[in-house]
Amino acid sequence: MRFSHLYSPPSDATPRFAALISAADGSLTGALFVDELLDEAPRDLQEFLESDPVTQRRVRDTISVALKSGASLTPPAEFSVGPAILRPPAIIAIGLNYADHAAELGLDLAADPTIFGLWPNSLAADGDDLSWPETLSAAVDFEVELGVVIGRDVKNATVETALQSVFGYTVVNDITARDIQFREQQWIRCKSFDGFTPVGPVVVTSDEIADPQNLRLLTTVNGVVFQDSNSAKMIRSVAELVSFLSQGITLKAGTLISTGTPAGAGFSREPKVLLGEGDTVVVTIEQIGSISTTCHVTHEN
Structure with missing residues (x-):
């Protein structure tokens, strides 16, 4: 998977944890925002990595299921990309x-x-x-x-x-x-x-x-x-x-x-x-x- 932090709308001040989705040729097709798929979703990559293995698996599985079921993606025009790393401990x-x-x-x-x-x-x-x-x-x-x-x-x-x-x-x-x-x-x-x-x-x-x-x-x-x-x-x-x-x-x-x-x-x-x-x-x-x-x-x- 390809995780990022996105501003949606692009002018928003707070980035959101998301999975970026690409086509077979590598072109960006859209994003799935984790907080739209799960209640009590990790707010960013750091919180995701600090969570227990069960939570991490649930996030990954939920994203996979959403993609397989044809979930609607947020198109690239509706978000901008933030730093892929926000709060690293080092x-x-x-x-x-x-x-x-x-x-x-x-x-x-x-x-x-x-x-x-x-x-x-x-x-x-x-x-x-x-x-x-x-x-x-x-x-x-x-x-x-x-x-x-x-x-x-x-x-x-x-x-x-x-x-x-x-x-x-x-x-x-x-x-x-x-x-x-x-x-x-x-x-x-x-x-x-x-x-x-x-x-x-x-x-x-x-x-x-x-x-x-x-x-x-x-x-x-x-x-x-x-x-x-x-x-x-x-x-x-x-x-x-x-x-x-x-x-x-x-x-x-x-x-x-x-x-x-x-x-x-x-x-x-x-x-x-x-x-x-x-x-x-x-x-x-x-x-x-x-x-x-x-x-x-x-x-x-």
């Missing part, structure tokens, strides 16, 4: 998980993964505008990343069992202020400004992704391709990352893990390709979807 980012990206930035690979957090204020949705003041950064860059959503609390997982705790996968654009990244000793702030982590448009459940290590990742800026790679090139697989992160730490249900980006980011190019006023960056992951972000640079502090 956002964990992995740096330098593709050797070619580390090389293009001139950074050394460590024996263990490079790990840092992101702040929840950075979460944004497909189609959102991103704005930042020109005094904040003059080197804003893009990074397509596979996002992993933990489905149940897990601790000390082995590599062999780690994927059993994964609920699903999503698309992340890990937007980064490179000048700040190279000026400071840690990477949290440079990647956590408001709106710097677009995520979505859906979370695709793990049963629909046969192999998370065989997904094409693509980035375009104003229609020009800059990143074109595959998750097979990760240094550490999803299973290895989940296992490593869970050693001695309980990964709570709903935790979002952003697994690193491949080569092709704009800062490493010559001349550099940095995001600026009016630029539109689209990051896409095969079998999941795309996130589009339009950039605006303001002249205020």
